[in-house]
Amino acid sequence: MTVAERYEAAKELYAKLGVDTDAALKALSNIPVSMHCWQGDDVSGFEGEAALSGGIQATGDYPGKARNPEELMADIDKALSLIPGKHRINLHANYAIFQAGEQADRDQLEPKHFAKWVEFAKERGLGLDFNPTMFSHPKAANATLSSEVPEIRKFWIDHCKACLCIAQYFAEELGTYCTVNIWIPDGLKDIPGDRMAPRARLKDSLDQILSIDYDRSKVFVAVESKVFGIGFESYTVGSHEFYMNYAAKNDILCLLDNGHYHPTEMVSDKISSMLLFFDKVALHVTRPVRWDSDHVVLYDDETREIAKEIIRGGADRVLLALDFFDASINRICAWVVGMRNMQKALLNALLMPMDRLAKLQEERNFSELMMLQEELKTYPMGAVWDYFCQQNGVPVREGWFEEAMKYEKDVLSKRV
Ligand code: RNT
Ligand code: ZN
Numbered sequence: 001m002t003v004a005e006r007y008e009a010a011k012e013l014y015a016k017l018g019v020d021t022d023a024a025l026k027a028l029s030n031i032p033v034s035m036h037c038w039q040g041d042d043v044s045g046f047e048g049e050a051a052l053s054g055g056i057q058a059t060g061d062y063p064g065k066a067r068n069p070e071e072l073m074a075d076i077d078k079a080l081s082l083i084p085g086k087h088r089i090n091l092h093a094n095y096a097i098f099q100a101g102e103q104a105d106r107d108q109l110e111p112k113h114f115a116k117w118v119e120f121a122k123e124r125g126l127g128l129d130f131n132p133t134m135f136s137h138p139k140a141a142n143a144t145l146s147s148e149v150p151e152i153r154k155f156w157i158d159h160c161k162a163c164l165c166i167a168q169y170f171a172e173e174l175g176t177y178c179t180v181n182i183w184i185p186d187g188l189k190d191i192p193g194d195r196m197a198p199r200a201r202l203k204d205s206l207d208q209i210l211s212i213d214y215d216r217s218k219v220f221v222a223v224e225s226k227v228f229g230i231g232f233e234s235y236t237v238g239s240h241e242f243y244m245n246y247a248a249k250n251d252i253l254c255l256l257d258n259g260h261y262h263p264t265e266m267v268s269d270k271i272s273s274m275l276l277f278f279d280k281v282a283l284h285v286t287r288p289v290r291w292d293s294d295h296v297v298l299y300d301d302e303t304r305e306i307a308k309e310i311i312r313g314g315a316d317r318v319l320l321a322l323d324f325f326d327a328s329i330n331r332i333c334a335w336v337v338g339m340r341n342m343q344k345a346l347l348n349a350l351l352m353p354m355d356r357l358a359k360l361q362e363e364r365n366f367s368e369l370m371m372l373q374e375e376l377k378t379y380p381m382g383a384v385w386d387y388f389c390q391q392n393g394v395p396v397r398e399g400w401f402e403e404a405m406k407y408e409k410d411v412l413s414k415r416v
Contacts, residue, residue: 017353028350029388033343035321036324037072053137081394093159129178130163145182145186146205168218179222179282186236223254227260286323296334330404
């Protein structure tokens with residue numbers, strides 16, 4: 001049977017459940033996923049030799065990582081050619097591109113330092129999202145926005161202000177919003193002597209950053225909390241409660257990274273609560289293995305559950321991005337597997353008879369609810385997914401892997 005024939009058979013089965021597969025595919029093609037540039041080079045960026053700091057780690061030494069803008073852009077292109085749909089690229093400030101001889105510290109960054117990225121995005125019809133980079137820098141050695149040292153704090157406040165200007169430039173040039181996500185690594189290894197003061201300073205820093213004049217209709221600022229980091233096991237300044245309250249009071253957004261909570265705490269369960277109080281919620285979908293390890297996103301239970309909540313809450317209200325950095329495998333494969341899995345999870349959710357499931361719950365008919373959710377697991381979602389890939393002109397099923405391996409042989413393996 002051809003891909004199209006298998007799709008027709010699947011379509012009939014889903015129709016019996018009242019699910020319209022054509023509508024599901026249309027909806028899927030309208031959900032952009034922001035692909036993080038930093039999987040391509042283990043969060044190195046283009047500034048030079050600064051080692052990755054901030055309590056995050058990219059472990060592994062798989063050969064062929066991108067070493068400059070040209071290589072990273074070529075790798076992103078390769079990955080996107082194997083991923084169906086139109087997406088966005090998520091940049092970090094340490095991916096600024098300087099002209100020969102030019103240099104600017106992070107508090108001096110300007111839109112021009114990202115002109116090449118805008119050109120790249122424009123040519124491909126991609127949106128850009130952005131992140132201040134408050135790690136892997138000598139001034140981030142102890143703390144950033146919560147620092148007790150006024151000059152250090154000012155440096156990072158100025159960096160964030162610069163990032164808002166750059167984000168607005170992205171939004172204006174590309175005609176689509178830009179999410180700016182603020183994450184800081186500030187925290188303590190051991191029991192604090194004072195939990196309040198660093199948080200008060202962080203609050204003040206955020207107030208100063210947001211006091212600049214920027215277009216809130218185009219630039220969506222989000223704050224990303226975290227429960228711990230390596231070397232920050234006992235206390236993080238930017239905790240969940242801190243940021244949730246800050247965001248609510250200041251009309252900005254929260255970003256939930258599903259590696260940043262206690263291991264039995266699920267981000268999928270948080271999305272509906274956020275959407276009842278905020279216009280939008282931002283996500284970093286990742287895979288924590290025992291800690292915030294940032295493994296590649298799989299088509300696993302929590303990814304599927306997150307996707308269901310995105311579909312139920314309204315995909316246009318969720319700023320969906322991925323965040324992982326595995327340096328132990330081919331980096332193109334990491335991107336493609338993670339992106340395709342996120343999309344499969346979204347498709348899986350789009351193919352569920354959501355109204356019927358909700359009604360069964362209202363009726364407290366839990367036997368049928370369980371039965372139906374379990375039966376749905378073996379419906380032919382794969383046939384619908386294959387058709388989507390074919391429709392979008394990307395390789396069907398594992399067909400993409402061969403192309404990734406050819407790229408490794410022809411391009412990546414020559415980077416020594
Ligand atoms: C770190 C956060 C943060 C980073 C990126 C590189 O724990 O998840 O989002 O991973 O900014
Ligand atoms: Zn994150």
